[in-house]
Amino acid sequence: MIKFARAAALVFTLAALCVGPSAAAAITDPALLQDLTAVIVLLGLPCDRVVDAARQADRSHSATCRNGKRYRVLVNAAGRVVAQKQ
16 A cells, blocks of 8 residues: 555656646646546545546645546645545
């Protein structure tokens, strides 16, 4: 489980770095949507595929899954990737 958490943190951090500060609107990059899906699934939450996402703040995104579930995916103060149900 620790390896998955570290992998998820790495994937999310790399994805967050690829999205520049001008990406405050909806995210359409398929790679970032796949990365958000992977993070949510690796955290054990139900999400078949992220279909819509938006950057909320530095290292924080809101994600909507195809099944209607919504999550806020972020890196917390301890440096861990977390997903909060919205």
